[in-house]
Amino acid sequence: xxxVEQDPGPFNVPEGATVAFNCTYSNSxxxxxxxxxxxxxxxxxLLMSVYSSGNEDGRxxxxxxxxxxYISLLxxxxxxxxxxxxxxxxxxxxxxxxxxxxxxxxxxxxx
Amino acid sequence: xxxxxxxPRYLITVTGKKLTxxxxxxxxxxxxxxxxxxxxxxxxxxxxxxxxxxxxxGDVPEGYKVSRKEKRNFPLILESPSPxxxxxxxxxxxxxxxxxxxxxxxxxxxxxxx
Numbered sequence: 001x002x003x004v005e006q007d008p009g010p011f012n013v014p015e016g017a018t019v020a021f022n023c024t025y026s027n028s029x030x031x032x033x034x035x036x037x038x039x040x041x042x043x044x045x046l047l048m049s050v051y052s053s054g055n056e057d058g059r060x061x062x063x064x065x066x067x068x069x070y071i072s073l074l075x076x077x078x079x080x081x082x083x084x085x086x087x088x089x090x091x092x093x094x095x096x097x098x099x100x101x102x103x104x105x106x107x108x109x110x111x
Numbered sequence: 112x113x114x115x116x117x118x119p120r121y122l123i124t125v126t127g128k129k130l131t132x133x134x135x136x137x138x139x140x141x142x143x144x145x146x147x148x149x150x151x152x153x154x155x156x157x158x159x160x161x162x163x164x165x166x167x168x169g170d171v172p173e174g175y176k177v178s179r180k181e182k183r184n185f186p187l188i189l190e191s192p193s194p195x196x197x198x199x200x201x202x203x204x205x206x207x208x209x210x211x212x213x214x215x216x217x218x219x220x221x222x223x224x225x
């Protein structure tokens with residue numbers, strides 16, 4: 001079983017739609033959670049951190065459910081420029097201090 | 112401009128020919144790391160470094176070496192590349208407060224081993 005699992009998609013949605021992605025993680029000791037965005041095999045870039053209390057950044061809302069070990073990302077009013085792959089990322093307090101990436105969910109917003 | 116640079120960006124080589132991919136950051140970050148990205152597998156950590164002269168293995172270290180002689184540089188060495196090392200490679204850096212800070216990624220190096 002992968003440490004971080006995501007639905008690979010693709011999610012094809014029209015402009016203006018609301019779309020939600022979920023991600024599950026297996027390590028209950030995971031401590032920090034992020035969503036990264038990756039455009040067309042370019043470098044990943046941090047989209048937002050995810051907190052238990054939930055956090056919002058404009059059209060983007062992230063939620064963490066520690067009991068069920070899943071993370072969600074909600075995108076409202078989708079734009080063409082939102083088309084990308086969204087990577088769910090967790091970290092754990094191990095010596096290696098690595099980010100563990102999901103394989104990503106591809107979003108295609110269509111006109 | 113704060114950034115992580117990698118060179119070369121694209122490389123085609125043949126099996127067994129030693130190569131080095133350089134990585135440099137100008138943000139004075141202590142932590143640096145190498146990842147490879149393969150379809151369906153996501154990014155997997157190869158090696159990481161907590162500071163100068165401190166390196167350790169990640170998830171997939173076989174066939175790779177690294178060194179950290181200076182804080183800003185973290186080269187990835189393939190002593191004898193094989194076709195299964197064909198991949199997209201990313202270098203990343205962050206301050207030591209990893210759990211609160213984002214990692215900054217270089218632009219990636221596409222490697223094809225024939």
